[in-house]
Amino acid sequence: MIAKYLASGLAVYAGAWLMDYFNWGVSIDNYWTALIAAIIIGFLNAIVKPILTILTIPVTILTFGLFLIFINTLMFYWTGSLVDGFDVQSMWAALGFSIFYSIAQGFIFDAFGIKENN
Numbered sequence: 001m002i003a004k005y006l007a008s009g010l011a012v013y014a015g016a017w018l019m020d021y022f023n024w025g026v027s028i029d030n031y032w033t034a035l036i037a038a039i040i041i042g043f044l045n046a047i048v049k050p051i052l053t054i055l056t057i058p059v060t061i062l063t064f065g066l067f068l069i070f071i072n073t074l075m076f077y078w079t080g081s082l083v084d085g086f087d088v089q090s091m092w093a094a095l096g097f098s099i100f101y102s103i104a105q106g107f108i109f110d111a112f113g114i115k116e117n118n
Contacts, residue, residue: 007108008042009035014108015100016086025093029085037079037086041101044075072098 013034019026028034052071053060060067073095080088088094109116 003112004109004114005035005038005042007112007114008038008105011101011105011108012038012041012086014104015097018100019093019097024096025089026080026097027087033083033085037083040079040082041075044078048078049075069095076101 009031013028013031016026016028016034016037020028028037049071052074053068056067056071073091076098077088077091077094080086080094088097108114
């Protein structure tokens with residue numbers, strides 16, 4: 001579990017660094033901030049996201065599941081407002097960051113042999 005959070009912290013740092021490099025609305029101070037952001041993202045995804053998913057089932061059905069992308073984006077946007085040193089300037093930036101984060105996390109988990117559902 002510790003390896004999973006360390007790898008997720010690396011994915012947050014890599015995604016935020018890349019978006020900051022291209023000036024796309026996300027910036028991060030350092031790896032420790034990324035690690036805290038990864039923990040907050042994990043908490044929000046474990047506790048808040050399932051509740052929001054259940055509450056928005058009708059909208060999710062009407063949008064053929066695309067509303068789940070909005071919920072995922074919202075988790076990253078909230079993390080940006082909760083963690084000092086991790087700045088997400090807009091929902092569009094949060095959407096882009098969630099895509100970069102997912103890709104980076106997939107590569108890092110594969111590289112280190114970390115199972116996603118541990």
